[in-house]
Amino acid sequence: MLTATPINNRLSDFRHMSELFTRRDETYFARTLGVNNLRSHFTPMEKALRGRVGHDVTDVTEHMSEAQEILFTDEIFRHLVVQRSRAYARESQLCETGKAASFPERRAPQVPEYSIRKTYGRLLDMFEKAFTRKSPLFTLPMYYPLYWYKDPDTSIDRWVEGRQEQVVGLIRTQFLNRFESSVAAFELSCDRLLQKILAFVEVHSTTTAEKKRLERWKAQNAEILGYAAQKQLEFWGEDGDEVADEDIVPQELLDAIERLDRKEYEVEEMMSEAFLDLDQIVQFIEEARKFEPKHDDKLKKLIRLLQSKELAGQKVLIFTEFADMARYLKRQLY
Numbered sequence: 438m439l440t441a442t443p444i445n446n447r448l449s450d451f452r453h454m455s456e457l458f459t460r461r462d463e464t465y466f467a468r469t470l471g472v473n474n475l476r477s478h479f480t481p482m483e484k485a486l487r488g489r490v491g492h493d494v495t496d497v498t499e500h501m502s503e504a505q506e507i508l509f510t511d512e513i514f515r516h517l518v519v520q521r522s523r524a525y526a527r528e529s530q531l532c533e534t535g536k537a538a539s540f541p542e543r544r545a546p547q548v549p550e551y552s553i554r555k556t557y558g559r560l561l562d563m564f565e566k567a568f569t570r571k572s573p574l575f576t577l578p579m580y581y582p583l584y585w586y587k588d589p590d591t592s593i594d595r596w597v598e599g600r601q602e603q604v605v606g607l608i609r610t611q612f613l614n615r616f617e618s619s620v621a622a623f624e625l626s627c628d629r630l631l632q633k634i635l636a637f638v639e640v641h642s643t644t645t646a647e648k649k650r651l652e653r654w655k656a657q658n659a660e661i662l663g664y665a666a667q668k669q670l671e672f673w674g675e676d677g678d679e680v681a682d683e684d685i686v687p688q689e690l691l692d693a694i695e696r697l698d699r700k701e702y703e704v705e706e707m708m709s710e711a712f713l714d715l716d717q718i719v720q721f722i723e724e725a726r727k728f729e730p731k732h733d734d735k736l737k738k739l740i741r742l743l744q745s746k747e748l749a750g751q752k753v754l755i756f757t758e759f760a761d762m763a764r765y766l767k768r769q770l771y
Contacts, residue, residue, distance in 0.1 A: 443518065444497055448486060448504060451514065452479050470512050482507050549738040556734045557620065560724045564616055567717060573609060575630070575714045578707035579637040579694065580604045585703040618758065620733070621765035624725040625668060631718045638711050640694040641704055654712065661719050664726060730769050740770070 438457070444450045452475060459465035459475065466472040487493055489503045497504045508514045523540050530537035553561060567574045578585060583598040608630075615622040642651045655662065697704050730736060743753060757763050 444504060444508070446496055446498075448482050448497065448508065449479050450497075451508070452476065455513070455517065466513060470516060472513060475513075478513065482511065547742075549742055551734040551738045553617075553734075556732055557728075558732070560620070560721070560728070563720065563724060568609075568613070574612065575605075575609065575717065576710040577605045577608060577634075577714060578710045579634065580608065582697055582702055582707070585707050587701055587703060615759060615761075618762045619735070619765055620725055620728040622759045622761040624722060624728075625761045627718045627721050627725070628668060631662075631715060631722075634711050634714050634718070636694050638708055638715075640696055641708060647708065650712075654715065658715075658719050661722050664722070733769075736766075736769055739766075743770075 438454065440454070443454060455465075455475065463474045463476055465475060472478045485507055486497070486500065486503060489507075490500045527537040527540070557564075581601040581604070583593060583601055586593065612623070612626060612630075615626045638651055642648045697707075699705075739755075742748065755763075755766060757766070
């Protein structure tokens with residue numbers, strides 16, 4: 438495997454990479470490296486890192502030097518990881534051929550200062566308030582059903598439950614990233630998540646009362662639902678994979694929802710949480726629709742940078758993590 442980031446959030450990220458070939462056999466390195474339990478092997482390493490930084494570590498990138506010191510003395514890390522630097526590559530080439538490829542000279546990044554407040558306005562306050570709640574942003578019950586499992590059976594796979602919880606956390610993080618990227622990317626993400634939650638609610642609305650509640654919610658938010666669908670068409674066209682179908686909730690989303698047994702799960706409570714998530718998304722979309730590109734301070738600073746003497750007449754590659762952001766920039770720059 439090739440990677441520049443064997444660890445991203447926790448030291449156990451490296452263990453997860455190892456499990457791609459150990460197949461979660463905890464004794465895989467017992468005979469070769471004397472590690473009888475791989476998972477237990479990483480526990481004291483995590484504890485040592487907490488001891489060095491003084492608190493639990495949720496993002497190891499903030500303490501990379503401490504993490505590296507711990508990993509570099511680890512038996513498994515030293516036997517499995519081969520690290521190659523630019524200096525090593527250059528010296529190797531000189532030894533083999535007498536000449537070395539030239540690496541580009543690294544330059545410090547130029548970061549134009551822009552105002553998030555100018556760009557987002559009240560939407561920034563709403564987003565900050567949603568993230569600082571005790572239960573931040575979205576509950577997303579369809580991605581974490583084991584949280585509402587009725588039977589206190591200890592046979593539940595805790596690893597699966599943990600993965601479901603992590604998925605919810607990942608979705609929240611992605612929303613934060615897309616929010617910072619642009620209002621356009623955030624707005625389209627809201628629409629996609631809205632469709633998925635609606636699909637969950639529609640599949641599980643089986644009683645007359647539940648169906649009436651869903652239809653009433655759709656009627657009350659018909660304008661926003663239509664606006665969100667139109668936004669998808671504007672950005673992606675009729676052939677885009679993310680475009681909403683004629684129905685508010687595309688059939689493929691409904692088909693992908695697993696119907697939960699009410700004898701095993703608190704489905705009624707999950708539905709209530711799902712409606713709260715829907716209401717939060719609608720609030721975001723209502724505020725986001727007030728946004729105009731002329732408010733986008735980040736876009737203004739990018740245009741100013743592209744028009745600078747240094748870049749004038751040059752070909753420029755613009756990288757962005759999200760396709761929605763790329764399409765937004767294309768619409769604004771051409």
